[in-house]
Amino acid sequence: MALLEPIPPRILAVQRLYNADPAILRAYGADPARHTSLGLITVDQDDPTYVALDEATKHAPVDVVFAKSFYAGSGHASGPLSGEILGVLAGADPDVVEAGLKALISCLEHDACFYAADHDRKTAVFPHVISSLGDYLSAQAGLEPGTPMAYLVAPPIEATMGFDAAMKAADVRVVKLFTPPTETNFAAAWLTGSLAECEAAAVAFCETVVRVAAGPRSPGR
Amino acid sequence: MSTTRLLIERLRQDLISADPLPPPPSLPNIPLAPSRIFPRTPETESLYAREARHHTTALLGIGHVGTRYATEVVLQFQAELAVAHAAVDTLLPDDWAEKNGLLPLRSRVTAHREFLLRPDLGRRLDEPSLRRLEAEADKEIDVQPILADGLSAVACMKSGLLLLESFTAACKRRGLRVGTPVCARFARVWLEDEIGQTTRARVAAILLGERPGLGTGDGLSAYLVYEPRVGKTDGDRNMMSNIHARGLPPELAGDRLAVLAKAMIDQRTSGVTLDLSRLSAELGEAASRAPRQPQPRTRLVEVP
Numbered sequence: 001m002a003l004l005e006p007i008p009p010r011i012l013a014v015q016r017l018y019n020a021d022p023a024i025l026r027a028y029g030a031d032p033a034r035h036t037s038l039g040l041i042t043v044d045q046d047d048p049t050y051v052a053l054d055e056a057t058k059h060a061p062v063d064v065v066f067a068k069s070f071y072a073g074s075g076h077a078s079g080p081l082s083g084e085i086l087g088v089l090a091g092a093d094p095d096v097v098e099a100g101l102k103a104l105i106s107c108l109e110h111d112a113c114f115y116a117a118d119h120d121r122k123t124a125v126f127p128h129v130i131s132s133l134g135d136y137l138s139a140q141a142g143l144e145p146g147t148p149m150a151y152l153v154a155p156p157i158e159a160t161m162g163f164d165a166a167m168k169a170a171d172v173r174v175v176k177l178f179t180p181p182t183e184t185n186f187a188a189a190w191l192t193g194s195l196a197e198c199e200a201a202a203v204a205f206c207e208t209v210v211r212v213a214a215g216p217r218s219p220g221r
Numbered sequence: 222m223s224t225t226r227l228l229i230e231r232l233r234q235d236l237i238s239a240d241p242l243p244p245p246p247s248l249p250n251i252p253l254a255p256s257r258i259f260p261r262t263p264e265t266e267s268l269y270a271r272e273a274r275h276h277t278t279a280l281l282g283i284g285h286v287g288t289r290y291a292t293e294v295v296l297q298f299q300a301e302l303a304v305a306h307a308a309v310d311t312l313l314p315d316d317w318a319e320k321n322g323l324l325p326l327r328s329r330v331t332a333h334r335e336f337l338l339r340p341d342l343g344r345r346l347d348e349p350s351l352r353r354l355e356a357e358a359d360k361e362i363d364v365q366p367i368l369a370d371g372l373s374a375v376a377c378m379k380s381g382l383l384l385l386e387s388f389t390a391a392c393k394r395r396g397l398r399v400g401t402p403v404c405a406r407f408a409r410v411w412l413e414d415e416i417g418q419t420t421r422a423r424v425a426a427i428l429l430g431e432r433p434g435l436g437t438g439d440g441l442s443a444y445l446v447y448e449p450r451v452g453k454t455d456g457d458r459n460m461m462s463n464i465h466a467r468g469l470p471p472e473l474a475g476d477r478l479a480v481l482a483k484a485m486i487d488q489r490t491s492g493v494t495l496d497l498s499r500l501s502a503e504l505g506e507a508a509s510r511a512p513r514q515p516q517p518r519t520r521l522v523e524v525p
Binding site for chain 1: 225229230237
């Protein structure tokens, strides 16, 4: 019975550049005046990694200078260590980068992950609720740091049905909708409201994705 | 740590309880193991086995421990098998016949092993025996009684004399002339043909130890043949088996055998052509075909 069991993300590589070349720093969006060290990570799930990178900014004075998903996802990676995403943390010294990586990895291992939306683990859903946004995602979303946000991801049609269900089930508003195709061909939505409303939205979204996955051609409710 | 894991786990429980998986396919119908167990209790014992046990020394209603026999049953089995082996191995002492007033004869067999391996030699008398029989035994008689060791000398020594006496007495009561009682060593059933032929008996009756079974090392069989001649077949013989204390008692068997011998002389035939239907009136209760009342049975071997 695999329904809604966590699909733990696999961390494929963690590397440090404690004294990175300024050209590299600049190329990856860091500021050589403030940053000297980089922490790099590749993971086979992109959305949990965005959440984990944001989590890192809440635990250490690091900046997420670079985070991009790879085209078509980890199923079509360019190498065994590529995965689905490369995330780069930048910090003023190696210690803060190390502290940021620790929080990032902890979040990936124990918190943010996709879930199986069917018994066969063929459909994945990411109905994550961030109770308090960090610097990175709040900037991306245009919200104040500390705001709750529901980070919802699923394959295109399941997600579309789920977003609508989430909007109708809870008092939330859309921050951003990533309509398909995205880099990984999933669809995503960022919704915000009070924490309880975000949770209700995530649950409604997840339930709808499970229902659509179980009956792709059956009429909706 | 966010609350997401908790939320999703709760949703998972809700969804699973609302929409359970279909029940697994039913298993094939596997018959249950026999319910009798050891030790026996009134609840587990089969009524049939309990009743049957009163009638036989066979291993009936012995229960089981898991898929195996109980230790007590295995020990009993081994002990009874040993009794059977020992009975086959026992030899009739050379002087036993003379001590008991019987005319000693022996077949052409010279050794016990040869006796087991060469049935043909056990069916003919050796030269000295033949001469002695011609010289000493009564001739032109009705019944020639022969006691023999057969496959169980134990049985021959234990109840052979008793059976011989009761058979001889029963024959005499019926006015038959009984020949000199002889005792044959290393004898097979067909030896009666040559002995009866030599004494010119009308009926030859050989009483010999039968092949031992479990716990019956002391069983005797009796084979009767009309007009014994070398070359008679088993189809010409009538036989009675399981003559021992727990089967047909020797005292009763003697009577029955005498009736059989008389019938052979009256009908001038034996074996499959002998009409047994008129015998029951003469036998009285001994011929009753009704099931025998249960008797308390004692095993030949008791294992503590």
